[in-house]
Amino acid sequence: MDEMYDEIIMEHGMNSYNKKKLDKCDFCEKGHNPNCGDDITIELKLNGDVIEDMAFTGYGCAISQSSTSVMIDVLKGKKISEAKEIIKTFIDMIKRETTDEKELEKLEEAIAFRNVSNMPARVKCALLAWHTMEDLLEKNGK
Amino acid sequence: MNYKKDFPIFENNEISYLDSGATSQRPKYVLDKIQEYYNNSNANPHRGAYSLSIESTEVYENARNRISKFINARYKEEIIFSKNASESLNLIAYSYGLDNVKKDDEIVISIMEHHSNLVPWQYVAKKTGGKLNYMYINDEYELSKEEIESKITDKTKIVGITHVSNVLGTINNVKEIIKYAHKKGAIVVVDASQSIPHMKIDVQDLDADFLVFSGHKMFAPLGIGILYGKKELLNKMNPFIMGGDMIEYVYEQDTTFAPLPNKFEAGTQNVGGVVGLSAAMDYIESIGYENIEKIEKKLVKYARKELSKLDFLDIYMTPNEKNHSGVISFNIKGVHPHDVASILDSVGVCVRSGNHCAQPLLRYMGLDSTCRASFSIYNDEEDVDKLVEGLKKVYNMFEKYIKKG
Numbered sequence: 001m002d003e004m005y006d007e008i009i010m011e012h013g014m015n016s017y018n019k020k021k022l023d024k025c026d027f028c029e030k031g032h033n034p035n036c037g038d039d040i041t042i043e044l045k046l047n048g049d050v051i052e053d054m055a056f057t058g059y060g061c062a063i064s065q066s067s068t069s070v071m072i073d074v075l076k077g078k079k080i081s082e083a084k085e086i087i088k089t090f091i092d093m094i095k096r097e098t099t100d101e102k103e104l105e106k107l108e109e110a111i112a113f114r115n116v117s118n119m120p121a122r123v124k125c126a127l128l129a130w131h132t133m134e135d136l137l138e139k140n141g142k
Numbered sequence: 143m144n145y146k147k148d149f150p151i152f153e154n155n156e157i158s159y160l161d162s163g164a165t166s167q168r169p170k171y172v173l174d175k176i177q178e179y180y181n182n183s184n185a186n187p188h189r190g191a192y193s194l195s196i197e198s199t200e201v202y203e204n205a206r207n208r209i210s211k212f213i214n215a216r217y218k219e220e221i222i223f224s225k226n227a228s229e230s231l232n233l234i235a236y237s238y239g240l241d242n243v244k245k246d247d248e249i250v251i252s253i254m255e256h257h258s259n260l261v262p263w264q265y266v267a268k269k270t271g272g273k274l275n276y277m278y279i280n281d282e283y284e285l286s287k288e289e290i291e292s293k294i295t296d297k298t299k300i301v302g303i304t305h306v307s308n309v310l311g312t313i314n315n316v317k318e319i320i321k322y323a324h325k326k327g328a329i330v331v332v333d334a335s336q337s338i339p340h341m342k343i344d345v346q347d348l349d350a351d352f353l354v355f356s357g358h359k360m361f362a363p364l365g366i367g368i369l370y371g372k373k374e375l376l377n378k379m380n381p382f383i384m385g386g387d388m389i390e391y392v393y394e395q396d397t398t399f400a401p402l403p404n405k406f407e408a409g410t411q412n413v414g415g416v417v418g419l420s421a422a423m424d425y426i427e428s429i430g431y432e433n434i435e436k437i438e439k440k441l442v443k444y445a446r447k448e449l450s451k452l453d454f455l456d457i458y459m460t461p462n463e464k465n466h467s468g469v470i471s472f473n474i475k476g477v478h479p480h481d482v483a484s485i486l487d488s489v490g491v492c493v494r495s496g497n498h499c500a501q502p503l504l505r506y507m508g509l510d511s512t513c514r515a516s517f518s519i520y521n522d523e524e525d526v527d528k529l530v531e532g533l534k535k536v537y538n539m540f541e542k543y544i545k546k547g
Contacts, residue, residue, distance in 0.1 A: 062481045
């Protein structure tokens with residue numbers, strides 16, 4: 001448990017620089033876990049098919065908030081197709097559907113959430129942002 | 143007296159279980175009674191002509207009698223078995239509410255209701271054109287007399303009130319509320335889910351029109367609940383769930399219904415659950431409510447004192463100890479309750495975190511969730527100490543990241 005709440009998760013979860021509103025955004029999507037009250041809105045700005053900027057607002061536990069913030073760090077600057085692959089890998093990691101180290105390298109800093117796969121009560125918190133991002137891309141035909 | 147040893151779960155788990163407000167643990171006595179029923183007397187009640195089915199029917203109906211005495215109902219057919227308090231409340235909303243609330247009539251509930259005593263009334267209000275009004279809490283997390291008397295009016299037809307709040311632990315003066323509501327011509331639905339595990343309920347003394355509770359919060363198994371209703375009201379109501387065993391004659395196009403209580407008990411019933419609930423009442427009576435109250439009051443007093451020493455905590459409870467049951471909601475300032483609960487779990491302390499099925503209350507309080515510790519007779523001061531130690535650990539982990547201000 002103490003390892004779970006490490007520096008990355010604490011910094012991103014409690015005081016994230018990604019927690020703000022963008023001046024101008026192309027798309028935004030709201031996600032929430034009704035049972036625990038985690039509630040986030042993700043904003044996305046594209047440049048062609050590249051994710052130029054992202055930000056989020058909302059509230060929730062350190063796991064949900066840090067997972068959102070780290071996701072933004074990882075996905076910024078990526079092509080949409082790459083982003084989709086990373087999202088899939090992250091979800092697979094949390095659901096323990098992949099343990100392939102090579103595959104997991106894609107996740108960069110987001111690999112810090114690996115231990116959440118051992119905490120069934122917190123899986124939903126870690127996945128909220130990633131599912132919300134999935135929805136955002138899907139709904140907007142990306 | 144150590145009651146922990148009556149509960150097998152504590153032999154199998156090294157935990158401080160502080161979530162009895164969600165569901166209690168079950169003593170061996172109750173578990174044995176259930177097994178005994180299935181080993182010796184199980185058959186479909188009210189159905190067969192053979193002796194085992196008759197025995198099962200007897201077990202079932204004797205339990206009804208036993209339960210009616212436990213809450214001092216006038217007649218045993220005033221006890222209707224359901225799945226849980228939620229189902230009981232839905233039965234009242236559908237079978238009484240929809241037929242008795244007219245356009246512009248008022249339904250009054252408190253802001254501290256569990257969703258189960260709130261959402262069904264929203265539905266009734268919307269369907270009938272009635273209005274749903276709320277009694278709000280004051281700074282002490284209580285309903286004031288003025289608030290009650292300003293919200294219950296001549297237009298009020300139904301008042302829904304929880305006896306004890308599952309978030310705040312506030313004990314509402316339901317007897318006074320009922321008296322006032324009756325003066326105004328309204329009937330009162332009491333949710334006793336959080337009170338009956340801890341205090342004696344006497345439906346005649348309260349003069350409650352309806353009173354509901356779940357078995358699983360009072361040492362009985364999951365899946366059995368009670369609806370108490372005054373006979374004259376239940377007799378006038380239409381059935382809620384229809385099917386087998388609740389009928390008298392069924393023709394191709396028409397049906398006449400069975401008398402109470404069968405009218406409200408369609409389908410094969412949960413006899414094992416009823417046996418467990420009856421046994422749970424034996425268990426409670428063997429200890430005695432007076433004793434239970436004494437033990438729990440002492441423990442809650444200790445918890446109030448120890449938690450109040452932690453200046454990093456916000457605690458949401460009435461300052462009036464006599465109006466406070468065994469539920470304490472709190473937050474570590476700046477730390478989300480889910481993180482707190484996860485870390486407490488890692489040191490063997492089970493608390494609930496979230497909105498406790500009371501979103502309107504939390505919104506009214508300006509919160510989106512809290513941690514909640516709730517107590518029962520198997521808890522002791524050591525459990526409170528472990529909670530306090532755990533909270534200190536959480537605070538230490540988060541301290542340098544918490545935004546001050």
